[in-house]
Amino acid sequence: xxxxxxxxxxxxxxxxxxxxxxxxxxxxxxxxxxxxxxxxxxxxxxxxxxxxxxxxxxxxxxxxxxxxxxxxxxxxxxxxxxxxxxxxxxxxxxxxxxxxxxxxxxxxxxxxxxxxxxxxxxxxxxxxxxxxxxxxxxxxxxxxxxxxxxxxxxxxxxxxxxxxxxxxxxxxxxxxxxxxxxxxxxxxxxxxxxxxxxxxxxxxxxxxxxxxxxxxxxxxxxxxxxxxxxxxxxxxxxxxxxxxxxxxxxxxxxxxxxxxxxxxxxxxxxxxxxxxxxxxxxxxxxxxxxxxxxxxxxxxxxxxxxxxxxxxxxxxxxxxxxxxxxxxxxxxxxxxxxxxxx
Amino acid sequence: xxxxxxxxxxxxxxxxxxxxxxxxxxxxxxxxxxxxxxxxxxxxxxxxxxxxxxxxxxxxxxxxxxxxxxxxxxxxxxxxxxxxxxxxxxxxxxxxxxxxxxxxxxxxxxxxxxxxxxxxxxxxxxxxxxxxxxxxxxxxxxxxxxxxxxxxxxxxxxxxxxxxxxxxxxxxxxxxxxxxxxxxxxxxxxxxxxxxxxxxxxxxxxxxxxxxxxxxxxxxxxxxxxxxxxxxxxxxxxxxxxxxxxxxxxxxxxxxxxxxxxxxxxxxxxxxxxxxxxxxxxxxxxxxxxxxxxxxxxxxxxxxxxxxxxxxxxxxxxxxxxxxxxxxxxxxxxxxxxxxxx
DNA sequence: GTTTTTTGCGCAACCGATTGTTCGTATTTT
DNA sequence: AAAATACGAACAATCGGTTGCGCAAAAAAC
Numbered sequence: 001x002x003x004x005x006x007x008x009x010x011x012x013x014x015x016x017x018x019x020x021x022x023x024x025x026x027x028x029x030x031x032x033x034x035x036x037x038x039x040x041x042x043x044x045x046x047x048x049x050x051x052x053x054x055x056x057x058x059x060x061x062x063x064x065x066x067x068x069x070x071x072x073x074x075x076x077x078x079x080x081x082x083x084x085x086x087x088x089x090x091x092x093x094x095x096x097x098x099x100x101x102x103x104x105x106x107x108x109x110x111x112x113x114x115x116x117x118x119x120x121x122x123x124x125x126x127x128x129x130x131x132x133x134x135x136x137x138x139x140x141x142x143x144x145x146x147x148x149x150x151x152x153x154x155x156x157x158x159x160x161x162x163x164x165x166x167x168x169x170x171x172x173x174x175x176x177x178x179x180x181x182x183x184x185x186x187x188x189x190x191x192x193x194x195x196x197x198x199x200x201x202x203x204x205x206x207x208x209x210x211x212x213x214x215x216x217x218x219x220x221x222x223x224x225x226x227x228x229x230x231x232x233x234x235x236x237x238x239x240x241x242x243x244x245x246x247x248x249x250x251x252x253x254x255x256x257x258x259x260x261x262x263x264x265x266x267x268x269x270x271x272x273x274x275x276x277x278x279x280x281x282x283x284x285x286x287x288x289x290x291x292x293x294x295x296x297x298x299x300x301x302x303x304x305x306x307x308x309x310x311x312x313x314x315x316x317x318x319x320x321x322x323x324x325x326x327x328x329x330x331x332x333x334x335x336x337x338x339x340x341x342x
Numbered sequence: 343x344x345x346x347x348x349x350x351x352x353x354x355x356x357x358x359x360x361x362x363x364x365x366x367x368x369x370x371x372x373x374x375x376x377x378x379x380x381x382x383x384x385x386x387x388x389x390x391x392x393x394x395x396x397x398x399x400x401x402x403x404x405x406x407x408x409x410x411x412x413x414x415x416x417x418x419x420x421x422x423x424x425x426x427x428x429x430x431x432x433x434x435x436x437x438x439x440x441x442x443x444x445x446x447x448x449x450x451x452x453x454x455x456x457x458x459x460x461x462x463x464x465x466x467x468x469x470x471x472x473x474x475x476x477x478x479x480x481x482x483x484x485x486x487x488x489x490x491x492x493x494x495x496x497x498x499x500x501x502x503x504x505x506x507x508x509x510x511x512x513x514x515x516x517x518x519x520x521x522x523x524x525x526x527x528x529x530x531x532x533x534x535x536x537x538x539x540x541x542x543x544x545x546x547x548x549x550x551x552x553x554x555x556x557x558x559x560x561x562x563x564x565x566x567x568x569x570x571x572x573x574x575x576x577x578x579x580x581x582x583x584x585x586x587x588x589x590x591x592x593x594x595x596x597x598x599x600x601x602x603x604x605x606x607x608x609x610x611x612x613x614x615x616x617x618x619x620x621x622x623x624x625x626x627x628x629x630x631x632x633x634x635x636x637x638x639x640x641x642x643x644x645x646x647x648x649x650x651x652x653x654x655x656x657x658x659x660x661x662x663x664x665x666x667x668x669x670x671x672x673x674x675x676x677x678x679x680x681x682x683x684x
Numbered sequence: 685g686t687t688t689t690t691t692g693c694g695c696a697a698c699c700g701a702t703t704g705t706t707c708g709t710a711t712t713t714t
Numbered sequence: 715a716a717a718a719t720a721c722g723a724a725c726a727a728t729c730g731g732t733t734g735c736g737c738a739a740a741a742a743a744c
Contacts, residue, residue, distance in 0.1 A: 701729090
């Protein structure tokens, strides 16, 4: 008793053998009592569980990992050169991922990748630092995916994915896009312009389809709208805005926050007032739209939830029993100044 | 030969024993040849090194970790509720940290902490998932620091620290602040207002001192300036701007980007034009200041380098031999529209 | 030419868990 | 009452490295 007390005070870190000795059983028994596998009597199990509870025992992750070939770490690929626009996405995503991982006693290690350079990914994989990987829409490199398949590292992709072999989670891009567009049309706007990016991206396609869906639902044709795709960079945006204004658009739907930022800049430069002269809305809300002048109506996706789902999926792939609610990550339409009817 | 060829093709993963057998030596010898510790002949070492190079052998991190009680992972504490303003800081910092860690074959695991809740920190520590921790100015909780000391987990703090017992790295706040202030004064501004946050923060103090330094250097007294401290939130900022205008300030130095964002908002609300009516500059550049209207003159700290230094310091604490250049993370004064003399 | 020192390497224990197998005892079946 | 089965727990191997110690051979010192 005295001894135990002392040990507890000095914060002695027990290992499984210490516990076994203390309780007069074998390591095996302790291990099995903890994991619940194998045949151990309830009485013994209770004794073990009580001991580990009062002494705050935690199995050594490294030892357990060595035995089970598991690190209990998941890798998150992050693009090194993602701009300030992209980052809020990763921030929220990461939050969700970390939260879910922690639930299952996994942790997240960050793998910063730069463009098509796989060095860091390879390092983390060959050094066996993670059990699986999560990568996002921003990691376009198919070389990375090929590498992971080759090395048989489980992974999930955050973002749209046409390949059914690759587990992925995504936002409800089409549905959200439709809803935002409907909101604009309901406001009585006569001619919308859709300004979007690279059309080879699946996310672009989904959001385009959602835009069209809204028109269809109201019995209109998407041909009534001005759709300008493959906009990349300020110069493109400038031309796109020109075209929209020329064709008398009274509302602009931006496919993402980067484009929206550029569109805002263009309109300012041209002296076009928002929302007096034209309304603007964006798909994807990066918080900057909240404080910009004017604040911009946008879709805010539940990125936190998206991260959680991605993590859940990966954990499932790793054979963990996860209890998922099966819900799809949602979104919100946030109405702000840029679409106010004055 | 044939067999080896086949193995290489099938991507067989060698362990240290395989190599030993293959070369007709003992595990010990291979291990020592790799680590360079112990007495191994050059000839043998060369044979081992060649084998591991051609067969791309990597020691199993878990096994090595178990033997050496090391995870080869460093934890990075991140505040869960950091806003979009704070995040660019973490992003850049993390980049530097990851880069430096990778150099020494360490990886970064993210530990999301929420306010004063130590759960995640405790989880990561008691589960021995990291060898040390890096935390930043944003983690104010001294409870966290106390906990880490108690558990004897090495850690370094990013940010100002008065306690010499705690290893820390920081930006050159005082020097940078002085330089920015000098720039403003050199532009011929007659009366500067310094708007800063919580004065109990050391960073606030440093920046305040730098501001005063600039005055002193020009033979002026800081009493000529309007200094408004402990500004927290939009309402405070509004009052501060009021006071600055009332006292006829023709330039405002904001102590950080959050305050700057608020000050910009206040000035806009009040219809005060920048830079026509008043000049504005900020300490700390969060990229948003680059694209804001007008763009704002500011100090950009080399946060990437700061992260690297923090990581280096932690690695040193862990007994790794790091070759550091001893340079202090620098900064840049970035002149933008908000201080233009028209 | 003998003694001492140095060099090169292997044995075996250890880090702290997991797990297939064995084995004695208690319980059930025949 | 004997045989078969079920149960609870321990033995020992394993995961893949590191490291203290010992030993023989080679080199240096005497």
